[in-house]
Amino acid sequence: MTTTPPSFESSDSEMFRPNRQLNKRVELVVKIVFATFAFVSVATTIGIVLTLIFETVAFFQEVSLWKFLTDTAWTPLFANPQFGIFVLISATFLTSVIALMVALPLGLLAAICLSEYASSDIRRWLKPALEILAGVPTVVFGYFALMVVSPFLKTFIPGLQGFNALSAGIVLGIAIIPMVASLSEDAIYAVPNSLRQGAYALGATKRETIIGVVIPAALSGIVASFVLAVSRAVGETMIVSIAAGQNPTLGLNPLVPVMTMTAYIVQVSLGDTPAGSLAYKTIFSVGMTLFLLTLALNIFSFWFVRRFREKYD
Amino acid sequence: MAQDLKPQGDDSGGYFNLALPKRYNFDKIFAFAAWVAIFFGLVILAVLLIDVFLDGLPRLNGQFITSPPSRKPDQAGIFPPLIGSVWLLVLTAIVSFPLGVGAGIFLEEYATDNLLTQIIEINIANLAAVPSIIYGLLGLQVFVRWLAPITNGRSILTGALTLSLLILPIIIVATRESLRAIPNSLRQAGYALGATRWQVIREHIFPLALPGILTGTILALSRAIGETAPLITIGALSFITRPPMNPQDPFTALPIQIYNWISRPQEAFHTNAAAGIVMLMVVLLVMNAGAIFLRNKFQSNR
Numbered sequence: 001m002t003t004t005p006p007s008f009e010s011s012d013s014e015m016f017r018p019n020r021q022l023n024k025r026v027e028l029v030v031k032i033v034f035a036t037f038a039f040v041s042v043a044t045t046i047g048i049v050l051t052l053i054f055e056t057v058a059f060f061q062e063v064s065l066w067k068f069l070t071d072t073a074w075t076p077l078f079a080n081p082q083f084g085i086f087v088l089i090s091a092t093f094l095t096s097v098i099a100l101m102v103a104l105p106l107g108l109l110a111a112i113c114l115s116e117y118a119s120s121d122i123r124r125w126l127k128p129a130l131e132i133l134a135g136v137p138t139v140v141f142g143y144f145a146l147m148v149v150s151p152f153l154k155t156f157i158p159g160l161q162g163f164n165a166l167s168a169g170i171v172l173g174i175a176i177i178p179m180v181a182s183l184s185e186d187a188i189y190a191v192p193n194s195l196r197q198g199a200y201a202l203g204a205t206k207r208e209t210i211i212g213v214v215i216p217a218a219l220s221g222i223v224a225s226f227v228l229a230v231s232r233a234v235g236e237t238m239i240v241s242i243a244a245g246q247n248p249t250l251g252l253n254p255l256v257p258v259m260t261m262t263a264y265i266v267q268v269s270l271g272d273t274p275a276g277s278l279a280y281k282t283i284f285s286v287g288m289t290l291f292l293l294t295l296a297l298n299i300f301s302f303w304f305v306r307r308f309r310e311k312y313d
Numbered sequence: 314m315a316q317d318l319k320p321q322g323d324d325s326g327g328y329f330n331l332a333l334p335k336r337y338n339f340d341k342i343f344a345f346a347a348w349v350a351i352f353f354g355l356v357i358l359a360v361l362l363i364d365v366f367l368d369g370l371p372r373l374n375g376q377f378i379t380s381p382p383s384r385k386p387d388q389a390g391i392f393p394p395l396i397g398s399v400w401l402l403v404l405t406a407i408v409s410f411p412l413g414v415g416a417g418i419f420l421e422e423y424a425t426d427n428l429l430t431q432i433i434e435i436n437i438a439n440l441a442a443v444p445s446i447i448y449g450l451l452g453l454q455v456f457v458r459w460l461a462p463i464t465n466g467r468s469i470l471t472g473a474l475t476l477s478l479l480i481l482p483i484i485i486v487a488t489r490e491s492l493r494a495i496p497n498s499l500r501q502a503g504y505a506l507g508a509t510r511w512q513v514i515r516e517h518i519f520p521l522a523l524p525g526i527l528t529g530t531i532l533a534l535s536r537a538i539g540e541t542a543p544l545i546t547i548g549a550l551s552f553i554t555r556p557p558m559n560p561q562d563p564f565t566a567l568p569i570q571i572y573n574w575i576s577r578p579q580e581a582f583h584t585n586a587a588a589g590i591v592m593l594m595v596v597l598l599v600m601n602a603g604a605i606f607l608r609n610k611f612q613s614n615r
Contacts, residue, residue: 034423131601140590143587205340298439
């Protein structure tokens with residue numbers, strides 16, 4: 001009863017008084033700092049685009065775009081250099097197509113299995129196991145393709161060479177199965193149960209429900225995962241540079257060594273090329289081609305998902 | 314019209330053929346195919362791990378771990394690349410964790426839905442699909458050439474900065490997802506007590522979201538440890554006899570050493586590559602197991 005009430009004037013009062021001015025300042029500083037961090041991602045993109053454009057323009061001052069698109073050989077390091085980018089693109093296309101023939105059906109089936117067939121107990125084990133498969137470094141997959149898959153395939157494909165597009169493509173496909181499976185599973189899992197029950201009520205079996213109702217309903221997500229798989233296959237580096245060989249050949253024969261765009265960049269990078277040389281500029285022009293390809297795929301996926309997204313509310 | 318609607322089956326006599334046994338058979342085949350598809354990946358994973366382990370086992374000993382690389386395969390070891398990878402892991406974590414988490418907090422807690430944040434969001438989604446070797450080209454031009462006075466060219470710091478940019482989108486997305494999972498009532502309770510936005514985030518939201526953020530970060534870092542292509546592009550040297558001592562030293566890393574050994578024709582170096590892969594996979598499996606453990610623990614507590 002005798003305690004004096006705390007004085008509001010004194011600065012060392014026991015009563016809590018928030019320092020609103022300081023709070024405002026801290027708030028502003030935090031916001032600006034974090035906004036800067038968020039902007040780093042935009043700066044990365046700008047950096048990538050500027051870097052690639054800068055060196056690509058320098059490249060095309062020495063080599064005409066026409067030669068780049070029409071030459072039928074890729075020999076930029078030879079005395080009489082040729083710059084036919086389609087040699088590298090054909091190899092990239094070849095390994096990617098083989099990879100997708102492995103990854104898309106298996107990945108989609110795996111997604112269906114996870115979402116529709118596996119019980120929640122099994123799912124709890126299968127998903128982390130697939131994540132481990134996804135986390136295996138590609139250099140390890142490259143070893144696997146060269147040391148295990150190629151010798152194995154050679155036992156029944158006599159014409160197969162030690163380095164070849166076939167085993168690189170197959171292992172590349174295995175490497176992207178988990179990504180297709182996981183993204184497609186998210187899409188399939190998000191399809192509301194009422195649609196499945198509607199199909200069952202009409203007398204459809206489980207397979208008919210999945211193929212006729214669930215997959216079409218999840219199509220935009222599944223296609224998005226497929227497109228991402230394509231862009232992974234196109235941009236993958238280590239598997240193809242280890243197992244597909246380093247031999248730029250035009251054509252689509254999967255049994256012989258080929259050189260993809262990424263494998264070329266690796267080959268030149270290992271050679272310690274001085275900055276400003278023509279070889280240095282070619283890796284950026286090849287990188288630019290690769291970047292534009294994946295960007296086009298990305299834009300397509302973005303457009304497709306927007307256009308065909310099914311909404312369930 | 315009548316011809317178009319001809320009954321298809323012989324037994325039913327009506328327009329609709331039930332054919333249940335046949336359909337159920339297709340169902341069984343389909344289900345079997347789905348199970349095969351999922352176990353295909355896992356069987357391959359098992360074959361891969363067992364094969365590499367058997368190949369690498371003869372070389373896995375103390376000498377292998379503590380020796381520098383050598384031109385003689387039976388004397389070669391993995392010490393400098395191992396130390397290089399540890400450096401990369403630590404530096405990449407130091408750079409990418411605050412950047413990614415800060416960006417995630419800004420986008421989820423501060424940003425309003427305007428043009429700028431939409432650009433940032435589309436941009437992050439796009440960056441996730443950019444091939445890693447392109448980041449290597451960026452690192453080569455920006456960190457190796459332009460920032461050479463700071464990074465000293467082809468150094469650990471260059472490698473760590475390049476890998477940080479590479480995994481930044483993953484950390485940002487993981488941060489945003491864990492923040493989104495925190496119920497809004499917690500934030501409102503904080504504001505009701507007079508706390509500022511930053512105080513609410515710092516004292517309540519962030520600690521709750523931390524396990525999820527850490528899970529995402531560990532997974533992102535384990536990806537960074539396995540990355541090879543961008544490091545080759547920025548010119549990480551593969552023949553280093555002395556382990557790096559500071560961030561500006563030239564370096565090599567486990568995946569690069571493995572690649573180097575695979576590319577040689579001699580059989581004995583391939584055994585070394587397998588032994589190196591076993592080391593790398595052990596590190597990765599431990600990191601992955603840690604992330605999964607963290608996530609399971611976090612999920613069961615809610």
